[in-house]
Amino acid sequence: MNTPKSPIIPQAATTATAPDENRRMVVSSSPHVAALDSTRGIMLDVLIALLPALVVSVFFYGFRSLVLTLITVAACIAFEWLYRRILKKPNSTGDLSAAVTGVLLAFNLPASTPYWVPVVGAAFSIIIAKQLYGGIGKNFINPALAGRAFVMFCFPAYVSTWTPAFEWLPLGGNVDAVTSATPLASMKDGLLPSASAFEMFLGKTGGCLGETCALVLLLGGAYLVLRRVISVRIPLIYLGTVALVTFVFPLGGAARVDWMLANLLSGGLMLGAIFMATDYTTSPVTPRGQVLFAIGCGLLTVFIRYFGSYAEGVSFSILIMNVCVWLFDKVGKPARYGERRAKNGGK
Amino acid sequence: MIMPNTFRGGVHPESHKRDSKDRPLETLPPPPELVLPLSMHIGAPCEPTVMAGDRVLVGSLIANSSAPISAPIHSPVSGRVAAIEPRPHPNGGLVQSIVITNDGLDKPDPLIDTRGSVESLTPKDIIEIARNAGVVGLGGAAFPAAAKIQSGIGKTDTLIINCAECEPYITSGYRAMIENTDEILGGVRLLAKALEPKITVMALEANKLDVAERFRERIGDDKSIEVKVLKTKYPQGGEKQLVRAVTGRKVPPGQLPSAVGCTVFNPETAAAIYRAAMTGAPLLTRGVTVAGSAISNPKNLLVRIGTPLRYLISAVGGFKADPYKLILGGPMMGSALSSLDAPVIKSTNALLAFAEGEDRFDPNPTCIHCGKCLKVCPMNLMPLYINMYYTHHLDDELKTTNVSDCIECGSCAYVCPGRLHLTQVCRAAKAHLQDLARKEAQGK
Numbered sequence: 001m002n003t004p005k006s007p008i009i010p011q012a013a014t015t016a017t018a019p020d021e022n023r024r025m026v027v028s029s030s031p032h033v034a035a036l037d038s039t040r041g042i043m044l045d046v047l048i049a050l051l052p053a054l055v056v057s058v059f060f061y062g063f064r065s066l067v068l069t070l071i072t073v074a075a076c077i078a079f080e081w082l083y084r085r086i087l088k089k090p091n092s093t094g095d096l097s098a099a100v101t102g103v104l105l106a107f108n109l110p111a112s113t114p115y116w117v118p119v120v121g122a123a124f125s126i127i128i129a130k131q132l133y134g135g136i137g138k139n140f141i142n143p144a145l146a147g148r149a150f151v152m153f154c155f156p157a158y159v160s161t162w163t164p165a166f167e168w169l170p171l172g173g174n175v176d177a178v179t180s181a182t183p184l185a186s187m188k189d190g191l192l193p194s195a196s197a198f199e200m201f202l203g204k205t206g207g208c209l210g211e212t213c214a215l216v217l218l219l220g221g222a223y224l225v226l227r228r229v230i231s232v233r234i235p236l237i238y239l240g241t242v243a244l245v246t247f248v249f250p251l252g253g254a255a256r257v258d259w260m261l262a263n264l265l266s267g268g269l270m271l272g273a274i275f276m277a278t279d280y281t282t283s284p285v286t287p288r289g290q291v292l293f294a295i296g297c298g299l300l301t302v303f304i305r306y307f308g309s310y311a312e313g314v315s316f317s318i319l320i321m322n323v324c325v326w327l328f329d330k331v332g333k334p335a336r337y338g339e340r341r342a343k344n345g346g347k
Numbered sequence: 348m349i350m351p352n353t354f355r356g357g358v359h360p361e362s363h364k365r366d367s368k369d370r371p372l373e374t375l376p377p378p379p380e381l382v383l384p385l386s387m388h389i390g391a392p393c394e395p396t397v398m399a400g401d402r403v404l405v406g407s408l409i410a411n412s413s414a415p416i417s418a419p420i421h422s423p424v425s426g427r428v429a430a431i432e433p434r435p436h437p438n439g440g441l442v443q444s445i446v447i448t449n450d451g452l453d454k455p456d457p458l459i460d461t462r463g464s465v466e467s468l469t470p471k472d473i474i475e476i477a478r479n480a481g482v483v484g485l486g487g488a489a490f491p492a493a494a495k496i497q498s499g500i501g502k503t504d505t506l507i508i509n510c511a512e513c514e515p516y517i518t519s520g521y522r523a524m525i526e527n528t529d530e531i532l533g534g535v536r537l538l539a540k541a542l543e544p545k546i547t548v549m550a551l552e553a554n555k556l557d558v559a560e561r562f563r564e565r566i567g568d569d570k571s572i573e574v575k576v577l578k579t580k581y582p583q584g585g586e587k588q589l590v591r592a593v594t595g596r597k598v599p600p601g602q603l604p605s606a607v608g609c610t611v612f613n614p615e616t617a618a619a620i621y622r623a624a625m626t627g628a629p630l631l632t633r634g635v636t637v638a639g640s641a642i643s644n645p646k647n648l649l650v651r652i653g654t655p656l657r658y659l660i661s662a663v664g665g666f667k668a669d670p671y672k673l674i675l676g677g678p679m680m681g682s683a684l685s686s687l688d689a690p691v692i693k694s695t696n697a698l699l700a701f702a703e704g705e706d707r708f709d710p711n712p713t714c715i716h717c718g719k720c721l722k723v724c725p726m727n728l729m730p731l732y733i734n735m736y737y738t739h740h741l742d743d744e745l746k747t748t749n750v751s752d753c754i755e756c757g758s759c760a761y762v763c764p765g766r767l768h769l770t771q772v773c774r775a776a777k778a779h780l781q782d783l784a785r786k787e788a789q790g791k
Contacts, residue, residue, distance in 0.1 A: 031757030285718030
């Protein structure tokens with residue numbers, strides 16, 4: 001049996017000899033049983049939840065989305081393996097968190113992105129944003145969003161051309177992307193998008209390859225909630241905040257409900273609210289902290305969409321809120337059991 | 348007000364109770380040699396009242412203490428005191444123990460007087476009976492019953508009988524509730540007589556509806572005793588959780604249930620007090636579940652206190668597989684044993700043997716900040732932050748975590764997908780803070 005690495009935690013398992021039987025009994029601290037949950041199982045559930053969105057993406061933009069996703073996933077796993085190998089740390093690719101980062105990073109890129117771009121993004125995601133801070137559980141910003149922001153700043157030309165739906169892209173060579181205006185681009189000018197709310201719900205618009213179809217993203221979210229991987233708290237409050245603010249303050253004289261729906265269904269909001277803002281490591285654990293975090297994400301998203309120079313605000317709003325997680329966990333600390341007796345413990 | 352019937356947090360471990368729940372308590376013949384540690388209860392250890400070579404009878408007083416919180420020890424067999432020497436204790440280490448050689452005659456001590464009726468007993472009598480009979484909490488904590496009654500007098504409006512038995516595998520309490528229902532209820536009435544509560548609640552989990560039915564049948568029209576079925580969830584039998592589930596009240600930090608008008612007793616403890624009151628017999632036996640994946644034939648045994656654990660294993664037909672881990676008590680809170688040399692003590696409710704590790708040990712435990720530990724913690728703690736502060740020596744932050752409230756139920760470590768040793772860390776953090784406080788006190 002391996003010895004736990006931390007020198008300060010008392011040894012988790014020691015062996016002692018049963019004198020008569022000469023058998024070595026394992027002696028360790030209670031509890032002696034464990035639930036079946038594992039990090040790998042959780043990540044597998046997230047991958048399963050993301051799968052329908054990938055299928056839809058192939059349907060809209062062709063097999064190039066699939067190849068792009070596979071390359072990103074492979075790059076993420078490879079960088080994680082390599083980094084930990086070079087630094088002689090235990091291999092952690094088996095927990096599948098690098099694979100999830102890969103899928104999410106790919107989902108945040110347009111289908112027309114050259115294949116080498118996500119590889120650079122993956123390197124930033126895995127090495128800079130995740131492993132330099134100690135790997136899973138220690139990074140303070142969402143690795144996939146960090147990688148996306150990195151390629152957006154470094155290679156804006158490659159990651160801001162959007163293919164209209166059903167324009168299947170060639171697999172190889174340079175893609176002369178037919179740029180289509182995304183719903184968000186027209187909304188920036190205070191105009192309702194040309195696509196109807198129903199078309200946007202199904203994802204029949206231009207956009208990043210995994211973000212457009214709200215239907216399958218909601219299905220994936222429902223699966224994660226049913227499997228108890230995530231709670232509805234963060235997605236619901238995030239979406240609710242965006243809905244409320246856009247309903248109360250519509251731009252350009254658009255009808256309130258149409259404007260609100262357009263905001264909810266456009267850009268990366270569904271993907272962000274369901275899959276990115278709920279990332280364990282970079283979201284608060286306390287219920288109250290989660291509420292504040294989600295409200296913050298919602299307000300910042302609308303703020304950037306309305307006043308920022310970028311059309312989309314989801315990824316930056318989540319990244320900004322990510323760095324406040326530690327604070328939210330402190331603020332949201334649950335009340336001490338039995339302390340407010342005057343209020344709760346009456347007879 | 349609608350009572351909650353449960354508490355916030357908790358987990359649902361596989362119960363494994365089916366393995367042994369239909370095995371009636373089987374009386375285990377006393378072994379040739381018994382070992383009685385002088386400390387097998389919370390409170391002051393006893394001093395021997397016998398010497399090596401003395402003859403003892405069944406029920407003879409062999410050790411006592413004058414401390415207010417302690418419980419005398421009696422000889423469970425007739426025979427001779429072979430030695431008074433350090434012997435392995437189930438909680439680890441060597442503890443001064445009285446070793447008795449059994450003469451096999453089971454001759455009762457004539458000093459034990461049979462009363463036969465409990466009608467005329469006063470609260471004072473009941474406390475004295477519980478004290479003299481060496482009765483302690485038989486649910487596992489082993490707090491002296493007399494001291495508990497004493498501390499509950501005048502402060503109890505709800506007497507709760509903790510029939511939850513929420514630990515997996517253990518069914519010795521369930522068997523006692525099925526087989527000794529009348530003794531339990533007799534004891535409950537005695538406790539009610541001493542504590543004078545407004546209501547007595549028999550609180551059990553929804554997985555023991557047959558017991559609830561049985562209790563209701565025997566209670567009949569008595570309005571002073573209520574049977575309450577709670578949600579099946581671990582740790583439903585934790586004192587603070589039980590008080591919350593039954594009354595909706597929260598016991599304040601660092602205080603006992605009596606702070607909110609509750610006193611909690613285990614049903615077997617009640618039965619032991621009743622037996623002592625009726626027959627004068629001190630606490631000499633107890634029910635022990637022997638189960639687990641390495642046990643060929645899981646059983647419930649009625650065992651003389653002091654019986655070496657090895658003897659229990661042979662009574663159930665030995666191991667069917669090489670044991671990997673031996674556990675005294677339940678798998679969530681029990682302690683792992685290094686050998687079978689220790690004896691059954693007053694608080695031993697189960698002996699489990701696992702053929703392989705069921706704690707899914709991971710050599711590289713990694714926190715992924717999922718928050719599951721926080722969700723299941725019945726005491727509103729944040730185990731992941733306790734773990735972080737403790738492992739990084741952040742003592743000032745550690746002091747803000749209320750880790751002293753931790754009841755060590757094991758829910759956090761049970762549920763952790765990163766397989767962190769959270770309960771162990773909480774335990775270590777509690778000890779560390781106590782150490783710091785002691786050092787600070789000395790420094791001044």
